[in-house]
Amino acid sequence: MVIFADTEPNHFTFATILTSCYGSLGFETGRQIHSIAIKRNYESHMFVGSSLLDMYAKSGRICDAHGVFHCLPERDVVACTAIISGYAQMGLDEEALKLFRQLQIEGMNSNSVTYASVLTALSGLAALNHGKQVHSHVLRSGQYSYVVLLNSLIDMYSKCGNVCYARRIFDSMPERTCISWNAMLVGYSKHGMAREVLELFKLMREENKVKPDSITYLAVLSGCSHGQLEDMGLEIFYNMVNGKDGIEPDIGHYGCVVDLLGRAGRVEEAFDFIKKMPFVPTAAIWGSLLGSCRVHSDVEIGIIVGQKLLELEPENAGNYVILSNLYASAGKWEDMRNIRDLMQEKAVTKEPGRSWVELDQIVHTFHASDHTHPRREEVAKKVKELSIKFKEDGYVPDLSCVLYDVDEEQKEKVLLGHSEKLALAFGLIATPEGTTIRVIKNLRICVDCHSFAKFVSRLYARTVILRDKNRFHNIVGGVCSCGDYW
DNA sequence: ATGCCCAGCT
Numbered sequence: 001m002v003i004f005a006d007t008e009p010n011h012f013t014f015a016t017i018l019t020s021c022y023g024s025l026g027f028e029t030g031r032q033i034h035s036i037a038i039k040r041n042y043e044s045h046m047f048v049g050s051s052l053l054d055m056y057a058k059s060g061r062i063c064d065a066h067g068v069f070h071c072l073p074e075r076d077v078v079a080c081t082a083i084i085s086g087y088a089q090m091g092l093d094e095e096a097l098k099l100f101r102q103l104q105i106e107g108m109n110s111n112s113v114t115y116a117s118v119l120t121a122l123s124g125l126a127a128l129n130h131g132k133q134v135h136s137h138v139l140r141s142g143q144y145s146y147v148v149l150l151n152s153l154i155d156m157y158s159k160c161g162n163v164c165y166a167r168r169i170f171d172s173m174p175e176r177t178c179i180s181w182n183a184m185l186v187g188y189s190k191h192g193m194a195r196e197v198l199e200l201f202k203l204m205r206e207e208n209k210v211k212p213d214s215i216t217y218l219a220v221l222s223g224c225s226h227g228q229l230e231d232m233g234l235e236i237f238y239n240m241v242n243g244k245d246g247i248e249p250d251i252g253h254y255g256c257v258v259d260l261l262g263r264a265g266r267v268e269e270a271f272d273f274i275k276k277m278p279f280v281p282t283a284a285i286w287g288s289l290l291g292s293c294r295v296h297s298d299v300e301i302g303i304i305v306g307q308k309l310l311e312l313e314p315e316n317a318g319n320y321v322i323l324s325n326l327y328a329s330a331g332k333w334e335d336m337r338n339i340r341d342l343m344q345e346k347a348v349t350k351e352p353g354r355s356w357v358e359l360d361q362i363v364h365t366f367h368a369s370d371h372t373h374p375r376r377e378e379v380a381k382k383v384k385e386l387s388i389k390f391k392e393d394g395y396v397p398d399l400s401c402v403l404y405d406v407d408e409e410q411k412e413k414v415l416l417g418h419s420e421k422l423a424l425a426f427g428l429i430a431t432p433e434g435t436t437i438r439v440i441k442n443l444r445i446c447v448d449c450h451s452f453a454k455f456v457s458r459l460y461a462r463t464v465i466l467r468d469k470n471r472f473h474n475i476v477g478g479v480c481s482c483g484d485y486w
Numbered sequence: 487a488t489g490c491c492c493a494g495c496t
Contacts, residue, residue, distance in 0.1 A: 287495030
């Protein structure tokens with residue numbers, strides 16, 4: 001700001017300074033510069049406009065960004081890209097895609113940065129068909145060998161469930177950055193392909209062109225965790241601790257190890273590990289351990305951890321539910337009732353579950369007990385029909401997945417309304433026999449829906465690819481790639 | 487002036 005006192009800034013000065021507002025100077029400074037720009041009539045200059053837009057987008061002020069966007073006298077690639085990437089970076093993937101398509105119709109030119117931004121949004125949506133379309137645009141644009149774009153494509157294909165295609169792109173690259181390796185490793189990790197993770201990591205070190213970074217290690221450790229190779233994961237982690245790899249583990253890597261041990265049923269070891277680690281454990285780390293206590297029915301540690309979590313994040317309803325179930329399984333009914341009362345008092349409702357299916361470039365979204373989809377009645381009828389059919393074949397609804405204090409019959413009704421069952425049923429109705437059904441869910445899938453999906457795959461001979469918040473479930477003939485371990 | 491990868495909990 002001092003610079004402005006004695007020099008006459010031009011629009012380049014504004015643009016340059018605005019760029020550092022997100023990083024070091026902060027949003028308030030950015031807003032002040034905006035008002036100075038208005039006074040000097042620089043606001044409508046393309047460079048200043050795009051920088052302002054980006055500053056607002058990166059500060060999470062998407063409305064302000066929109067305001068600037070609409071005041072621009074013309075919309076060039078940079079301004080369009082800045083606002084699309086603003087949406088994508090805030091996780092507003094649907095909005096980013098919508099805007100991209102609209103601007104395309106209006107004749108926007110796209111460059112490699114635009115494609116990279118929209119591919120990020122498509123990864124989030126798991127919108128494979130849109131992704132393929134952008135891929136073909138990229139091929140026609142003449143930028144198909146640009147490493148940043150190829151990295152985005154690897155990420156998009158693997159997060160859209162097509163990890164083989166991601167690998168094909170990876171293999172075809174003339175040169176790779178650390179991000180290329182990381183994107184591929186994360187892809188394998190999310191698909192539970194631990195062996196491939198380790199093989200690729202080995203290749204990376206043998207090739208020795210690119211040094212692994214801290215994210216590489218996160219990907220490898222989480223890959224071991226998802227793929228049940230906990231001893232390999234531990235070995236890699238202790239090599240980091242001993243300084244063999246030149247990357248010092250941060251709290252994230254410690255969190256991965258807690259998860260690794262906990263999932264493998266080594267709950268007590270995980271508990272000790274937390275107590276000894278050189279970081280103050282976060283709620284997320286305790287939450288991960290609590291999840292393991294639930295899966296492996298470790299009531300004793302679970303109750304200790306659950307109590308800690310209630311202090312750390314009293315607003316999180318999930319913790320109350322797990323803790324009350326743990327008390328119930330220990331026969332401590334009064335404690336259980338106390339927890340339920342406390343939950344009524346303090347917890348806020350959790351993010352609503354949502355699942356979607358992409359069909360002919362249209363994203364069909366379902367909410368729990370959906371009342372909005374045009375074919376909701378047909379879909380609800382199908383779910384009911386499926387549950388009857390599956391029960392004859394051994395499906396037993398897992399009522400412990402229901403959080404409310406209601407009777408059993410109602411619990412089952414709630415279960416059948418879960419968004420992923422609706423999406424699965426819709427997939428069955430709306431796609432030809434034998435085709436793969438791809439469902440994406442915004443939260444983690446529950447045990448009951450997981451089992452339901454396995455029945456769909458077996459009794460209807462469908463491959464079901466289900467992506468939840470954390471990973472992929474590739475279900476063929478009633479068997480899931482996660483090994484029922486997630 | 488705009489861009490790629492990020493564990494676990496929610």
